[in-house]
Amino acid sequence: MNKLLTLGIVVGTMSVAACVNLDRSRTLGNPSVSGSVLAIQVCSNCHGVDGNSTSPAIPRLAGQQATYIVNQMKTFRGHERSDPAGQESMWGISRHLTDQQITDLAAYFSKQKAQPNPSADTPQLIAQGKEIFENGIPDQNVIACSACHGPTAQGIEAFPRLANQHADYIVKQLNVFQNTQGRPGTPMEAVTHPLTGAHKAAVAAYLQNFPN
Numbered sequence: 001m002n003k004l005l006t007l008g009i010v011v012g013t014m015s016v017a018a019c020v021n022l023d024r025s026r027t028l029g030n031p032s033v034s035g036s037v038l039a040i041q042v043c044s045n046c047h048g049v050d051g052n053s054t055s056p057a058i059p060r061l062a063g064q065q066a067t068y069i070v071n072q073m074k075t076f077r078g079h080e081r082s083d084p085a086g087q088e089s090m091w092g093i094s095r096h097l098t099d100q101q102i103t104d105l106a107a108y109f110s111k112q113k114a115q116p117n118p119s120a121d122t123p124q125l126i127a128q129g130k131e132i133f134e135n136g137i138p139d140q141n142v143i144a145c146s147a148c149h150g151p152t153a154q155g156i157e158a159f160p161r162l163a164n165q166h167a168d169y170i171v172k173q174l175n176v177f178q179n180t181q182g183r184p185g186t187p188m189e190a191v192t193h194p195l196t197g198a199h200k201a202a203v204a205a206y207l208q209n210f211p212n
Contacts (some may be wrong), residue, residue, distance in 0.1 A: 028042065028097065031098045034102070036104050043061075046089070047109070050062055051063070051112040052114075057169060059166065060114065060164060062114040063110065063163075066156055068155060070103060072156055075169060076090040077091075083176045084199060114164045118208075121209060132144075140194055164207070168204075172202075175200070
């Protein structure tokens with residue numbers, strides 16, 4: 001009887017496993033589920049299927065540099081990125097992801113097309129942000145954002161795309177770099193040091209309204 005019971009459990013377990021639909025799975029702990037499936041089935045709940053999130057608190061991933069996404073996911077997984085919002089939202093999600101899954105989901109979002117993200121900011125504020133992004137403010141030791149993020153804010157490898165990103169999210173991350181140790185080990189700690197609240201608001205407004 002015990003042998004029959006054991007055999008039934010094994011067969012039942014195998015049957016359940018065989019019925020898992022790997023193309024629709026939301027199981028984060030299964031290395032057989034591809035990263036692109038997880039991007040659609042899990043990540044899309046916050047970031048959107050096409051990576052153009054609608055919430056100003058959640059970053060857009062459409063067109064983002066794949067290298068940047070991979071690096072950030074690995075820092076979440078390793079609990080190195082500890083800014084409160086990232087810790088709360090991403091530590092658990094990234095915990096069991098494999099390197100291959102991270103690479104795949106990064107590739108998926110990097111291939112999506114970033115959509116325009118207009119706001120109600122004034123033309124004057126956007127123009128101020130454009131000046132800071134392109135030229136910095138040399139007499140205040142503010143460097144041009146384009147030096148690392150590219151002339152069209154498209155990002156370069158480990159430097160993220162900023163074009164069409166939510167202004168609220170950009171300001172929040174600039175504050176993390178400037179005031180906390182939530183995202184250690186990046187050049188942004190020094191870069192953000194001279195920025196005022198007005199600087200941050202202006203450049204964030206420009207980037208959100210970046211022309212496509």
